[in-house]
Amino acid sequence: MPQNLNLKPITLPMQLKFGEEPQTIFHNNLKALKVELVDYPSRADALKVAWHYVKATWADQPEETDSFGKE
Numbered sequence: 485m486p487q488n489l490n491l492k493p494i495t496l497p498m499q500l501k502f503g504e505e506p507q508t509i510f511h512n513n514l515k516a517l518k519v520e521l522v523d524y525p526s527r528a529d530a531l532k533v534a535w536h537y538v539k540a541t542w543a544d545q546p547e548e549t550d551s552f553g554k555e
Contacts, residue, residue, distance in 0.1 A: 525533070
């Protein structure tokens with residue numbers, strides 16, 4: 485593959501941080517959450533939705549996700 489040797493170096497707007505230790509602090513705030521489930525789908529409806537998600541990953545056409553069986 486040919487290379488363009490006439491490219492000009494670019495200047496980034498930020499300083500690169502290679503070799504520096506990260507200073508990120510993670511806090512677990514899950515105990516502060518309170519969730520109340522007010523509605524949920526039936527098992528059959530949830531299976532239909534899951535089926536469409538799974539089939540959509542490989543289907544070439546949308547109608548290929550319409551068949552739903554026990555298998």
